[in-house]
Amino acid sequence: MIEHLSGDDFLSLVGQRTALRKVAATNGGEWAGACPLCGGKDRFRVQPHGDRGGRWWCRSCRDGQPWASDIDFVFLRDQGFIPSNDHPEWPELIKGAFATLGLTIEQSRPSTRVVPDPEPPTACEPPAALWQQAALSFLGYAVDMLWKDGESQPSPRTYLHQRGLTDHTLRSAAIGYNPKPLYRPLHKWGLTDPTKDGVWLPAGYVIPWFCDGQLWKLSIRQTTPRDEGMKYVTIAGSSNVPYGIDTFRAGRPGILVEGPIDALVAQQALGQFERHGQPLSGVAAIGTTQGRSFRWLVQYSLCQPLFIATDADQAGDKAAAYWLDIFKGKEVARMRPDPHDFGTMVVQCGMDLRAWIATHLDRWWTSDLAPSPIQSVA
Known part of the structure; x- marks a missing residue:
């Protein structure tokens, strides 16, 4: 044995x-x-x-x-x-x-059923008040650092501008910047973990994830990741929540993308967008295997229709296959970016993302739906 x-x-x-x-x-x-x-x-x-x-x-x-x-x-x-x-x-x-x-x-290789079943309907709650207090304090510092331009160094906003984000979007989303790695005492964040030396806050761009007016999560897009597969770090104590979920409204169209920057690029392009008298609900980021708690599934399912705009690569296609299968019989469609993701379309290709999304919405609303409303609008 x-x-x-x-x-x-x-x-x-x-x-x-x-x-x-x-x-x-x-x-x-x-x-x-x-x-x-x-x-x-x-x-x-x-x-x-x-x-x-x-x-x-x-x-x-x-x-x-x-x-x-x-x-x-x-x-x-x-x-x-x-x-x-x-x-x-x-x-x-x-x-x-x-x-x-x-x-x-x-x-x-990818198949029609390529990802795990949804998470069971467990509790889905924001972090404790002490964590939120500490996280908001750090976020305030990071926001100040994003707008602090040095005389001999380029603005930390340059990278975000290169990703297609405007200063107005950065302010609205409370994006921050942490110039150097930090460790903070666990107890000040309301955490206890004998395996951790403290709360690790790597250098990078700080992204707050809000829901119902509360801070649920902090993630940092590292400026110099040691592992290309770990560009984004979720700060200890964060709760699992889709980025931008507060923008979703029942009965309105919604879009699911992978990363928060892509969500911001899309939200920025759409603005107060309406098509055929219907405002677009919003754009939320879920990664390729996250955002599957029962609470979030309910919110997605209330969108009419729901578009799956995960990246145009193997992982994104696998995630899209999952959502098309989960919401079988609902108004859900694949909106495959061309090429790769919304950020690439805007920055590298100079595409009008607002017009591109409008075209896909038009295809949905003007097409004769088959008995199953699941379509590909790529």
């Missing part, structure tokens, strides 16, 4: 198969590297010090599946499926590893 390894032994075992670096303090520490199964770069995650033993996961070959345990890793190692990277029979061993996990290489 295989037993759980100690955290250090498991980390050492994995480290013999792929180079790892620590990227977070989650669950006693999280390490990242190339996947020793599929070879996906920076998609592999290891948490060796969990209460129930170590665990590992890969965004590529285990996407949509739960974390696997250290026991699973040892089993695959003992079966010869996880050798060192220079093993001469590497490709065949990879196929065997997928088979052991109940997959094939082909099955790991």
Whole structure:
């Protein structure tokens, strides 16, 4: 019988198969590297010090599946499926590893059902008052820093302007800037976590996520991320909420995008937009696998219609397939950006996003709907 390894032994075992670096303090520490199964770069995650033993996961070959345990890793190692990277029979061993996990290489690609079921209807509440107080204090500092232009340095707003955002939008959205990494005492944010040294506030652009007039979440778009897969950092203690959810109104059209900057670009382009006498409800950012709590599903479902404008790439298409499946029979359609995302369309291509969205709305309202209202308006 295989037993759980100690955290250090498991980390050492994995480290013999792929180079790892620590990227977070989650669950006693999280390490990242190339996947020793599929070879996906920076998609592999290891948490060796969990209460129930170590665990590992890969965004590529285990996407949509739960974390696997250290026991699973040892089993695959003992079966010869996880050798060192220079093993001469590497490709065949990879196929065997997928088979052991109940997959094939082909099955790991997008399918009609490619993402997990929605989260159960658990409580969905804002952070405690002490956290909100500390977060608002930091946000106030960050907003001041965004508008503090130095004589010898470029304005910190330059990057945001390059992403297509105007000063008016930055002020309205209370976007801030943190010039250097900071750590703040956990207790001042109402948090207790023996695995964390404090609340980490990396250098970057500070984005507040509001709902019902309260601050639910802070995220920071890092200026110099160590891992390209972790450009955005969610500040400890934040609650899960779609960015811009307060803009949604029942019975009006709504758009779901991936990132908050894309949501702001779209909101900025639309303004007080109306089409055929109907104002556009709003634009909310949900990432590719977030925003699936029951409370948010209800709010999305009340939009008529709901457009899914996640990125035009594999992850965005997978997320869109999920929403089209979840809201089957509802007024929901794929609004696929061309190219990639709303920000790219505006900044790199110089497109009139307002007119582009208007065209898609016109197609919806003037088309003869089939018995199933699910359409692709890409």
